Amino acid sequence: MNKIEVYKFVKVKQLVYQLIKLYRTNDMNSHKTQKDFLLNEINDIFKEKDIDISDFITSIDDVKLTKKKAEHLLNELKVYIQDFEIPSSSQLEKIFRKVKKLKRPDINLIDTKEISYLGWNDNSSNRKYIVYKNLDDKFEGIYGEISPNKVKGFCKICNQESDTSLFLNKTKHNKSSGTYTKKGDYICYDSFKCNQNLDDINNLYEFIVKIK
Incomplete structure (x- = not known):
């Protein structure tokens, strides 16, 4: 299974939280470009390693997304994180x-x-x-x-x-x-x-x- 580095997953989390903050704005129509940019940034991080997260993208492309729901979805993505090797x-x-x-x-x-x-x-x-x-x-x-x-x-x-x-x-x-x-x-x-x-x-x- 292809995996991404821990620090890249940190970036994904930061982008998701930016997305939630964007959803809290009153006029989402004027922020559609920014929303699409954030979704593409998230997808591209996984795309570099040929990892398909289309279901995740669909789930977070939701103005009603809560932090609790986002954390649950992010937790499911942890299978794609490369563990840091602990030295003996x-x-x-x-x-x-x-x-x-x-x-x-x-x-x-x-x-x-x-x-x-x-x-x-x-x-x-x-x-x-x-x-x-x-x-x-x-x-x-x-x-x-x-x-x-x-x-x-x-x-x-x-x-x-x-x-x-x-x-x-x-x-x-x-x-x-x-x-x-x-x-x-x-x-x-x-x-x-x-x-x-x-x-x-x-x-x-x-x-x-x-x-x-």
């Missing part, structure tokens, strides 16, 4: 080989159809760990300090407003002298919520490049 314990040890006593996430609490990357906090050391698949579909990871202080702001990974914290990654500034520098920015303190908002994986890649 040995793979995590290899990714973070410089970290002593690595605190691993509780994988039993993770819905692999809800995340585009794996991120978790170690509150005892104020660290955040991020594991992702690179463009060659290989695991890579990064870790750094995460401030316990949260502020309302825009996350540099998902580009949405949320409770953000300053994340700092320590990198070697000068190999000969052994000096280090810290690079970072504000990102979601809660990586699961970040994944819920991430609709473009390139945002994650750009953030990683910036702070490495």
Whole structure:
């Protein structure tokens, strides 16, 4: 079965919620072009993978569509989501080989159809760990300090407003002298919520490049 990536499904959900908002306007006749655009955008995401969602499109092409009904319909589409592969314990040890006593996430609490990357906090050391698949579909990871202080702001990974914290990654500034520098920015303190908002994986890649 062909499947779409998690972040693309996030985009689908965003488009569906835009559609519901459009349906709440008084004059739908003047918004028909926008409605058709949203429906085509949703369909095209699945069409790229040769997935037929014509029944879903018909169901959401309804001015009486409620959020509850939309969520039920979206849930039925989750069979078309490609699960994020969870790295094994040995793979995590290899990714973070410089970290002593690595605190691993509780994988039993993770819905692999809800995340585009794996991120978790170690509150005892104020660290955040991020594991992702690179463009060659290989695991890579990064870790750094995460401030316990949260502020309302825009996350540099998902580009949405949320409770953000300053994340700092320590990198070697000068190999000969052994000096280090810290690079970072504000990102979601809660990586699961970040994944819920991430609709473009390139945002994650750009953030990683910036702070490495």
